[in-house]
Amino acid sequence: MKNTTATLRQMKGTDKKISMITAYDYTMAKIVDESGVNTILVGDSLGNTILGYEDTISVTVDDMIHHSAAVARGAKNALVITDMPFMSYQTSVYDAVVNAGRIMKEGRAGAVKLEGGQDMCPQISAIVKASIPVCAHLGLTPQSINAFGGFKVQGKTEAAAKKLIEDAKAVEEAGAFMLVMECVPEKLAKIVTETVSIPTIGIGAGRYCDGQVLVNQDMFGMYSDFVPKFVKQFANVGDVMRGAVKAYIDEINAGTFPGPEHTYKIDDEVIEKLY
Numbered sequence: 367m368k369n370t371t372a373t374l375r376q377m378k379g380t381d382k383k384i385s386m387i388t389a390y391d392y393t394m395a396k397i398v399d400e401s402g403v404n405t406i407l408v409g410d411s412l413g414n415t416i417l418g419y420e421d422t423i424s425v426t427v428d429d430m431i432h433h434s435a436a437v438a439r440g441a442k443n444a445l446v447i448t449d450m451p452f453m454s455y456q457t458s459v460y461d462a463v464v465n466a467g468r469i470m471k472e473g474r475a476g477a478v479k480l481e482g483g484q485d486m487c488p489q490i491s492a493i494v495k496a497s498i499p500v501c502a503h504l505g506l507t508p509q510s511i512n513a514f515g516g517f518k519v520q521g522k523t524e525a526a527a528k529k530l531i532e533d534a535k536a537v538e539e540a541g542a543f544m545l546v547m548e549c550v551p552e553k554l555a556k557i558v559t560e561t562v563s564i565p566t567i568g569i570g571a572g573r574y575c576d577g578q579v580l581v582n583q584d585m586f587g588m589y590s591d592f593v594p595k596f597v598k599q600f601a602n603v604g605d606v607m608r609g610a611v612k613a614y615i616d617e618i619n620a621g622t623f624p625g626p627e628h629t630y631k632i633d634d635e636v637i638e639k640l641y
């Protein structure tokens with residue numbers, strides 16, 4: 367069944383949890399979509415996993431559109447949510463609406479995600495007014511790495527925890543249909559989840575969120591430049607791929623690949639005329 371923002375909203379308060387996973391291309395989108403995930407995030411984490419940057423700062427709107435459009439072609443049932451990259455919405459409400467519009471029109475996203483709380487509420491409400499659903503992202507917001515001074519758990523002091531709760535209420539009030547919480551202590555994420563009426567999606571935010579998200583290559587054991595504590599490797603696809611490449615190289619050298627079943631034929635009469 368096709369998942370919409372309404373479908374996800376209605377899952378809050380039921381015993382069904384929302385499953386989200388990142389994907390960045392058509393083939394992977396089809397695999398995760400056919401597996402029954404509710405929503406696919408085209409995350410700006412593609413800066414790390416696809417483009418090989420150290421952080422998400424250099425990712426552009428064009429990068430996001432390129433991958434979002436590919437994912438959208440492969441996602442039949444999952445809602446596609448695409449990250450707005452650094453400096454595509456922080457600069458002004460106008461920029462935020464224009465870039466969200468491009469991500470929806472050219473990237474075929476069903477919703478956009480942006481990082482920030484109270485400070486980004488003018489952007490959130492303007493994008494929502496333009497009929498583009500917005501998912502908020504609180505806690506560890508990786509586009510702020512140079513302000514944070516590193517990737518750390520957020521909301522551990524009373525002041526920071528109160529700020530997170532206020533930010534969550536504010537993004538709901540501004541019209542966000544869902545919110546992602548990253549690297550937040552479980553007990554704080556539980557309070558936030560109980561406080562807002564929109565669904566919360568956790569990544570390193572414990573069991574009590576309304577749903578969970580993980581980065582594709584992290585859960586498949588394909589990305590190892592850094593492995594946050596919140597990552598669970600559900601399969602070691604990286605090792606499977608390395609094994610397959612080794613077997614391929616060995617068969618090329620042994621002359622067992624390609625076999626007759628991979629090979630095209632031509633009449634010997636034609637070949638004789640060539641000598």
Ligand SMILES: Nc1nc(=O)c2c([nH]1)NC[C@@H]1CN(c3ccc(C(=O)N[C@@H](CCC(=O)O)C(=O)O)cc3)CN21
Nearest residue numbers: 411414415422508517518519581584589592594595596
């Ligand atoms: N492959 C990948 N996975 C991600 O989850 C991810 C990205 N890329 N790129 C964008 C952001 C960056 N993220 C990160 C990156 C590092 C940590 C990290 O090292 N966290 C420490 C926290 C240490 C602490 O404060 O206690 C950890 O050990 O989890 C967390 C999230 C999450 N996002």
Ligand SMILES: CC(C)C(=O)C(=O)O
Nearest residue numbers: 388409410411546569
């Ligand atoms: C880690 C998730 C929430 C994200 O924002 C991304 O993949 O970019």
Ligand SMILES: [Mg+2]
Nearest residue numbers: 409410411449
């Ligand atoms: Mg992101």
